[in-house]
Amino acid sequence: MTSISVIGAGYVGLVTGLGLADLGHRVTCVDMDPVRLDAIDSGRVPFHEPGLDELLARNLGTTFSVTDDLDLAVRESSVTFLAVGTPSDENGIDLTFVEAACADLGRVIADKPDQHVVVVKSTVVPGTTDGPVTAALERASGKAAGDEFSVAANPEFLTEGRAVVDFFEPDRIVIGVDDPHAEAVLREVYRSFADTPLVVTNARTAEMIKYASNALLATMISFTNELANLGAAVGGIDTTEVMTGVHLSRYLTSYTDEGPVRAEISSFLEAGCGFGGSCLPKDVAALSAHAASVGSGHVVLDAVLDTNRNQPGELVGLVEQELGTLESKAVVVLGLAFKPDTSDIRESPAIPVIERLLAGGATVKVHDPVVRLEDLPDAISSAVTQVTDLHEAVESGEALVLVTRWDQYQELPALLDALSQPPLLVDGRRVIDPRSVARYAGIGHS
Ligand code: UDX
Ligand code: UDX
Numbered sequence: 001m002t003s004i005s006v007i008g009a010g011y012v013g014l015v016t017g018l019g020l021a022d023l024g025h026r027v028t029c030v031d032m033d034p035v036r037l038d039a040i041d042s043g044r045v046p047f048h049e050p051g052l053d054e055l056l057a058r059n060l061g062t063t064f065s066v067t068d069d070l071d072l073a074v075r076e077s078s079v080t081f082l083a084v085g086t087p088s089d090e091n092g093i094d095l096t097f098v099e100a101a102c103a104d105l106g107r108v109i110a111d112k113p114d115q116h117v118v119v120v121k122s123t124v125v126p127g128t129t130d131g132p133v134t135a136a137l138e139r140a141s142g143k144a145a146g147d148e149f150s151v152a153a154n155p156e157f158l159t160e161g162r163a164v165v166d167f168f169e170p171d172r173i174v175i176g177v178d179d180p181h182a183e184a185v186l187r188e189v190y191r192s193f194a195d196t197p198l199v200v201t202n203a204r205t206a207e208m209i210k211y212a213s214n215a216l217l218a219t220m221i222s223f224t225n226e227l228a229n230l231g232a233a234v235g236g237i238d239t240t241e242v243m244t245g246v247h248l249s250r251y252l253t254s255y256t257d258e259g260p261v262r263a264e265i266s267s268f269l270e271a272g273c274g275f276g277g278s279c280l281p282k283d284v285a286a287l288s289a290h291a292a293s294v295g296s297g298h299v300v301l302d303a304v305l306d307t308n309r310n311q312p313g314e315l316v317g318l319v320e321q322e323l324g325t326l327e328s329k330a331v332v333v334l335g336l337a338f339k340p341d342t343s344d345i346r347e348s349p350a351i352p353v354i355e356r357l358l359a360g361g362a363t364v365k366v367h368d369p370v371v372r373l374e375d376l377p378d379a380i381s382s383a384v385t386q387v388t389d390l391h392e393a394v395e396s397g398e399a400l401v402l403v404t405r406w407d408q409y410q411e412l413p414a415l416l417d418a419l420s421q422p423p424l425l426v427d428g429r430r431v432i433d434p435r436s437v438a439r440y441a442g443i444g445h446s
Contacts, residue, residue, distance in 0.1 A: 001025055002189050005077040007101045009036060009066055011047060011163070011278070012121060012156050013083030018055040019167035021064035023192045028073040029066045040066045048343040048370055051164035074108040074116070079185055081154070082133075083121045088282045092289035093125050099136050106140020109149050117150040117185045120203075123210055123283060125290040129153040129203040130178060150182035153203040155210035160277065161341030174199045176206025214283040215301060220268040221275045222307035228271035228444025229314060239271045239444025240430050271444040273403055273428035274311035276338030276347040281308065311443070312352035315428045316360070318441045319399050322424050326360030332387065332397035332423075333357070334412075335404025336368040336376065343370045349428070350403045351380065357401075358383055367393040369406055391415060399424040405431050413437050 002025045006017040009031035021027040031037055039046045043060060045053050056064070067073055074080055082105075084097035098120070109116050118137060120129045129152070134145045145151050153176035158166045173190050175198065177183040183200060190198070199209065224243065231237035247253060247266045254261045275281065284301050291298035316326075323329050338348035345351065350366075357364050364384040366373070373386040387393040390408060394400060394415045400423055402409055413436035416422040425432060427442035434440040 002079055002185070003077040004028070004079050004081065004189070005030060005070075005073040006081045006083055006121075007031075007070065007105070008083035008085070008097075008122070009033075009040060010083060010085060011049070011160070012158060013081070014040070014045070015049065015052065015158055015163045015167055016081060016083060016121060016156065018052065018059060018064060019164070020189065021059040022055055022168075024063065025189065026077075027059075027064050028077065029064075030068065030070045030073045031066065032068060034068065037066050037068060048341075049163055050161065050341065055164060070104050071108050074105060075112060078114060079117045079119060079189065080105060081119045081121045086122045086124055086282075086286075088286040088289070092293065093128075093286040095124070095128065095132055098122060098124065098128070099132060102133055102136035103140045106137045109137065109141040109143060112149075115149055115181050117152060117182050119152045119154045119182075119186065120207075121154055121156055123155060123279070123286075124153070124207055125211070125286055126204040126207040128207060129176065146179045150177070150179050150185070151203065152177045152182040152186055153206040154186060155206060157210070157213065160344055161339065170196050172197045172199060174201070174206045174209050176201055176203035178203055211283055211287045214280055215287055215304070217265075217268045218275055218280045218284045218308070219300065219304050220265070221270075221272075221280075222304040224269045224271050225274065225311055225314075225443070226307050229310075231444050232446040235446050237444075237446065238434075242444075243269055243271065271430050272311070273315045273349040273353065273443060274308045276349050277344065278346045281305070281347045309352075312349045313356060314443060315349075315353055315401065315403075315426065316356040318426050318443070319357070319362075319401060319424075320360065322426070322439075322441050323399055326357060326362040329362045329399065330365070330397040331357050331362045331399045331401060332365045332367060332393050333384075334367050334393065334400055334402045334409055335406055336366055336371040337404050337406075340404055340406045343375070345371055345375055348403075351377065353401060353403055353428070354380055354384060365393065365396050368404065369408060394423065395419065397423055399426055401426045401428060402431065403428045405429045 004025050004027045006013045006029045009029040017027045017029040036046050084101050087094045134151050175186045228239040231239045252263050252266050288298040288301040320326050336350045365387050366384050367387050373381045416437050422438045424439040425437050430442050
């Protein structure tokens, strides 16, 4: 059992903290947001994530607690995970929160007798843990990294909507350490995962593994979307069929005695209105900016982002093409979350889709099983109306624009079939069979 403090009870910090507590470690999550702390302390998870409520109920008050007292939490632990947010824009990653947390941490480490281990869980560009993080900790503590305290990078690979499963059944654990004490402590923290591949490397390589993993997924999505647009421009090509053919390659499908087994990575080769979320767009942008700052090439990364920025416009273009104009047309956007099974709208393609529809003069209604109108940016929530019932939603517009792959949208063909004058369905995720609805348009379908 290790005593652990986690700074940042956000998405990553809370899943990691509760997961480690459930494995028997003693975990305290520190956060500066009193509303968030109150919610967690009274047993409520402040965001939608399957299985996390149960984990909180099981561990709160026994192996898990929350506090705003960083000093005490760090003093009573031997390891601190840093899980504060790392926003980024085209200029690169913003380390304000990480550096502020390091300054606070360093002041506690200054008179802590043991060799405290600081583990960077937040996604940071290669060279951050052994660079600015170490410098900030050394400055604030007056101690030397490696001798008097340790630093490590330990990126997370949690997928929203299945983060709890990802925590307990990881495909890999990556530990970036530059001293043996940090390695020994992290091996102990992850002792329960004896069967999971463990990559022990230096801190900057560990940081790069995280970016390389996300950049690969983003590249595959933009690759498919560029092909989808190309197929539509040529005409008479259905990208879904193209990709079915591609997926059957033995590189993507294993042919076993039980039959063909499609590789999981194939799920990133589906055409659509683009990737969103808190990781892929931000991480590719941060890696590209980092490449520029060290004088290295980044044309592929930039092209991945360009294609992705273009996709919401492709989708709205289809609506305009089919309706003739957007002016005064009633359009229903189906799905606000950046992907199903989450309430997260960060970087969701739904936002630029709605903005473009509004700019074109359309009257926009929105439907999402989880996201509420007040979660949207003010400029949008004040300009659209929400329809909570899917039956009502399909009757509310001349066009339905499917943006998120929610399971319940599989009912659309049946719902549309029941209408005497079904609206146009514009499929931004290619999840509906074009032959199953009367009026269909979709990304990569012509
Ligand atoms: C995480 C990772 O940290 C990020 O690097 C990764 O790329 C995506 O996921 P996330 O957990 O989603 O970020 O961030 P967020 O939900 O914003 O949570 C951060 C939490 O830290 C918030 O609750 C915030 O109140 C808290 N915080 C932030 C502090 O307690 N102290 C600070 O100084 C800054
Ligand atoms: C991702 C990675 O999957 C995870 O391993 C990493 O740790 C964090 O980033 P997440 O952002 O939660 O996880 O969601 P993911 O399921 O990867 O979807 C990302 C985005 O890509 C979504 O907006 C999704 O709609 C989109 N997507 C996915 C596509 O546009 N096309 C596809 O073929 C697949």
